[in-house]
Amino acid sequence: MAVSVEEAELVAAAKDGDGAAFAELVRATHASTYTMAFRLMGNEDDARDVVQDVYLRAFRSLKRFRGDARFSTWLYRITANSAASHLARRTRNRHDAITDDDAVPDERLDIDPQLSAEARVLRDRVNLALAELPEKLRAVVVLRDVYDLPHEAIAEELGISEAAAKVRLHRARKKLREQLYPMPGEERARAV
C-alpha cells in the first residue's frame, strides 16, 4: 500500500521525538482506530480503553515502526492485539450474565452523509449481525474482511494459529451469510 509523503514525513518527525508530529498522526487516525476498536469490542467504554492503549503502545514503540506499510495499517495490527488482550481479560473477569446475545448494535452517528438510505440499511444490518457474533469469530472476520489484514498477521496479533484463524473465519462467514442472506429453508430452520 502506498504511503503518502505527508504521512511519511510526520512519522519520521515523530520518530525523532517531535511531539506535534505524533499528535498530528493521532488526530488523523483517531476516528478510524476508534471505529475498529468499537467493532472488535462491541461497546464504547471498552473501545475507548483499547484506543488509549493503542496510542500509548504506538508512542512507546514508534522507533520500531519501519515505515514500509501505512501508519494506519500498523495501528490496525496494534489495535487487533490490544483488543485481543482486552477481550481475554474481559472473559477472565466476566462473572455476570453478559453473553454475546447482549451485544449492543452500533448506534453512533457516523461521518458519511452521502450514503444512500438503502446502503445505510444494509450497513446497519451487517453491523448488527457482526455485533451478534461470538467475540472470537467477530475479531477474525472484522480483521480479515473489513480491514484486509492477512491471515498470518491476524493469527499473530490474536495469538492463535493460522489454521485456527481460518476455521474461525469460515464459521463467522457462514453465520453472517445465514443471517444476512439466508438460503431457502434456512430462515424457517432459524425460526424454529
Place this chain on the structure above:
Amino acid sequence: MRSSKRFATADVTCESVAAVLPGIVDGHDVADAPTHAHVEACLRCQAELAQYRRLLRALHQLRTQVLAPAPGALAELFTALNAEGEQRAMRFLLSGRKVAYVGGIAAATAGAAGAAILVATRARHRRLRLAS
C-alpha cells in the same frame, strides 16, 4: 444446468460444497475439480456462492464507515499521552542521574585506589632507603 434442488455430482454434494464455500469465495482456497464441476452445474450452490460474494462486498464497504468518537475522547487521549511523555522524560532524567551517581562512585574508588598505591610505593621506597 440443474434446478435449485440439492443434488450430488460424483462424490460431491451440496452439503460438502457448502462447507468449503466460505474459503473459496475470496480465492484464498481453491475448489478442486469435482467441486468446481458441481458448482457449475448446481443453481443452489451458485446462489449460495453469490450470497457469500455479496456478504464480502458488504463487509468490505464497512471499512469506509468511520464512527465519531465521543466528544472529549481525543482530549482524554492526549492527556494520557502527555502523562506518558512526562514519565518517559522523568525516567530518562533518573537514568541520567543514576549514571552520574555510579560514575562518581567509580571515579572516587579509582582515586582512592590510586592514592593507596602511591602511599604504598612511597613507603616501600622509604624502607629501601633506610635499609641501604
